[in-house]
Amino acid sequence: MLPAVPVPDGMVRARFSVLSPGTERRHLAATEGPDGTRDAGYMTLGGDHSTGWILAAVPHGASFAPSSGGTVTAPPGTRVQAAAVARFQQMAVLGLAQLPAHVDLGDAVVVGSGPVALGCALELRRRGAMQVRVVTSRPHALISRVPGTQCVTAVEQGSARLVIDAAGAPRRAARLLAPGGTLGLLGTPDPGSVLSSLSLHRAGRTVIGMHELTAVATSRYRDAYTTAATWLNGLPPDLVDAWCQIMPGELAAGLYADLDGPRPAEPIVIFSWESS
Known part of the structure; x- marks a missing residue:
């Protein structure tokens, strides 16, 4: 864990981030190779639910530019759990379309x-x-x-x-x-x-x-996320919440140390950086 740093002007502060076990394992494996270390992380959320969460593929807890490549924005009013679940449903929106x-x-x-x-x-x-x-x-x-x-x-x-x-x-x-x-x-x-x-x-x-990034440079990529998030917003909130576990970001290192061990019951783990 690195100490928190001030958010540069024009950047979005990380408020939450999402764990993707498979991706994170590959990142960890890469740190053991000749190319050196890779920062841990899959998807980070900034902004807020009222104007729409902004999601970017940057390290856990890192600030980011809102115009970063591959950035998507949740519809206003989307709760953080639905925004995170939608990121995984977006893959299937694009994949099943093929x-x-x-x-x-x-x-x-x-x-x-x-x-x-x-x-x-x-x-x-x-x-x-x-x-x-x-x-x-x-x-x-x-x-x-x-x-x-x-x-x-x-x-x-x-x-x-x-x-x-x-x-x-x-x-x-x-x-x-x-x-x-x-x-x-x-x-x-x-x-x-x-x-x-x-x-x-x-x-x-x-x-x-069905890799999602085949569409990352197109409007289909953003539209797929909006489609998923909008549909999830119509489900009962307690149902969406049941698939997510939110934990303090300072516990991330401990979870990483046991990525190959028993997984949380909830398929989606969200780290909160609100106190960072």
């Missing part, structure tokens, strides 16, 4: 139960999916509170027409695909992940990369 028109969302399978999976389940629901199966080792994960979502420990191999990998485990997700099915890669895969092109070819399966 699916071919013939793909049926009606019985989608999502692999994972963390923040990316939560955003995906919410977006599937927003798009009209009445049933979403979530494959997770945690049968009582809070993602199950998304309407129409069911947590399961397994799905029959080769049975699902649409599988969204939100855990960075594409090989496990691919095994669930039926012949002719579609696999969406929403979570960032491990660099060593390998899919058999021969098995995909023979079964007529489709694989779609």
